[in-house]
Amino acid sequence: MTTRMEHDTMGEIAVPADHHWGAQTQRSLENFKIGWERQPKEIITAFAYLKEACALANADCGKLTAQQAETIAAVCGEIRAGQWDGEFPLSVWQTGSGTQTNMNVNEVIAHLAAERGIPLHPNDQVNASQSSNDTFPSALHIAAALAVEREVIPAAERLAETFRKLEEAYPDLIRIGRTHLQDATPLKFAQEVSGWRELVEAPVRMLRLAQSELTRLAIGGTAVGTGLNAPKGYDAMVCEKLRNLTGLPFAPDENKFHALTSKDVLVFAHGALKALAANLMKIANDIRFEASGPRCGMGELRIPENEPGSSIMPGKVNPTQCEAVTMVAVQVMGNDAAIGFAASQGNFQLNVFLPVSAYNFLQSARLLTDVCDSFRLHCAEGIEPNAERMEHNLHNSLMLVTCLTPKIGYEAAAKCAKKALQEGTTLKEAVLSLGLLTAEEFDETVRPEKMV
Numbered sequence: 001m002t003t004r005m006e007h008d009t010m011g012e013i014a015v016p017a018d019h020h021w022g023a024q025t026q027r028s029l030e031n032f033k034i035g036w037e038r039q040p041k042e043i044i045t046a047f048a049y050l051k052e053a054c055a056l057a058n059a060d061c062g063k064l065t066a067q068q069a070e071t072i073a074a075v076c077g078e079i080r081a082g083q084w085d086g087e088f089p090l091s092v093w094q095t096g097s098g099t100q101t102n103m104n105v106n107e108v109i110a111h112l113a114a115e116r117g118i119p120l121h122p123n124d125q126v127n128a129s130q131s132s133n134d135t136f137p138s139a140l141h142i143a144a145a146l147a148v149e150r151e152v153i154p155a156a157e158r159l160a161e162t163f164r165k166l167e168e169a170y171p172d173l174i175r176i177g178r179t180h181l182q183d184a185t186p187l188k189f190a191q192e193v194s195g196w197r198e199l200v201e202a203p204v205r206m207l208r209l210a211q212s213e214l215t216r217l218a219i220g221g222t223a224v225g226t227g228l229n230a231p232k233g234y235d236a237m238v239c240e241k242l243r244n245l246t247g248l249p250f251a252p253d254e255n256k257f258h259a260l261t262s263k264d265v266l267v268f269a270h271g272a273l274k275a276l277a278a279n280l281m282k283i284a285n286d287i288r289f290e291a292s293g294p295r296c297g298m299g300e301l302r303i304p305e306n307e308p309g310s311s312i313m314p315g316k317v318n319p320t321q322c323e324a325v326t327m328v329a330v331q332v333m334g335n336d337a338a339i340g341f342a343a344s345q346g347n348f349q350l351n352v353f354l355p356v357s358a359y360n361f362l363q364s365a366r367l368l369t370d371v372c373d374s375f376r377l378h379c380a381e382g383i384e385p386n387a388e389r390m391e392h393n394l395h396n397s398l399m400l401v402t403c404l405t406p407k408i409g410y411e412a413a414a415k416c417a418k419k420a421l422q423e424g425t426t427l428k429e430a431v432l433s434l435g436l437l438t439a440e441e442f443d444e445t446v447r448p449e450k451m452v
Contacts, residue, residue, distance in 0.1 A: 049076070
């Protein structure tokens, strides 16, 4: 491997000649050979937005020339476009402040600028008016807000719309309800589906609430929150540039001492992601149980047959998309625990669990985005109710007896249900044998369509 010599305050170090990073990136590569997890692309993209905004604000303050700022902006645009993905190789498991990732971005920008005839120092120019302690928390919030706004919410809304269409397609179909995994009173299939739809829509509303907090940034706090070495009003200038670049309402966190050390906002926002995950697990479980069979299960739903389900049982087809949803939900719940623990470690003026927090949050966002779309395309859009099976189960249920309680009382109704169950008869036969109602009275009272 051909190398070149780079230097930092600790001296010289050999760097691969075909890459654009510098000494600090190389030291991180050599010192943190831990795991296979790398800083998410979303974090690098967020840094590219942030560094461009910072450069433009520095130019407005006279700390950079217009040419220097324009060059940084051009390189940042290329980074966001994915042109330099191979230049950001650092592990998640590095310094807890993310300093090495901040410097990785600074070094790459500086080297690419130098190749264009604009020499820049990674600290003095690219990192001007900044610290890793305010840039990484800001990049984390930018990445999280963008992922929620551009990825998670649209995918969830597409799934909710699919449930809305299913709901509207079967307005009058009645099925038996179930509580405690036992037969309950009837409801419309559309009513059940409306519950699934709201289980997706409610976390979306929670995520929108979280956005108002995620868009508050630590930038301008520099090392410990005091804003040392940053021009007055710099935070507002950077956020204005970010609003123009992203379309999201980024604003300075008014209390930088909170912004640098606390990750409560991330806990709150990821809580909404966990709520979505929990609700998706409930939906997926409902669907796979109701589609169980094909002959010996509930069999009240038909779902798409996507691939063979067994290497030994011919013809078996499994609810694989539902299972993928439940696995994603479990992972998101685990990520939530990690983020909560990490957020509790804001010792003194800085939280040093930032990279792991970023990794877990962005993994959750990516998984939920992908699984919403996968579940929608390969399962939800193909759901069909088995009306015949629903009808059979509905009229075979003993819980229709509930509508008799106003006429014969709770205890008499319970006696009828238990008698029918024990003797293997219909509810009607049990009521008639006890002489509680006539056949006409029973038929007039026990009407599922009046119970929903």
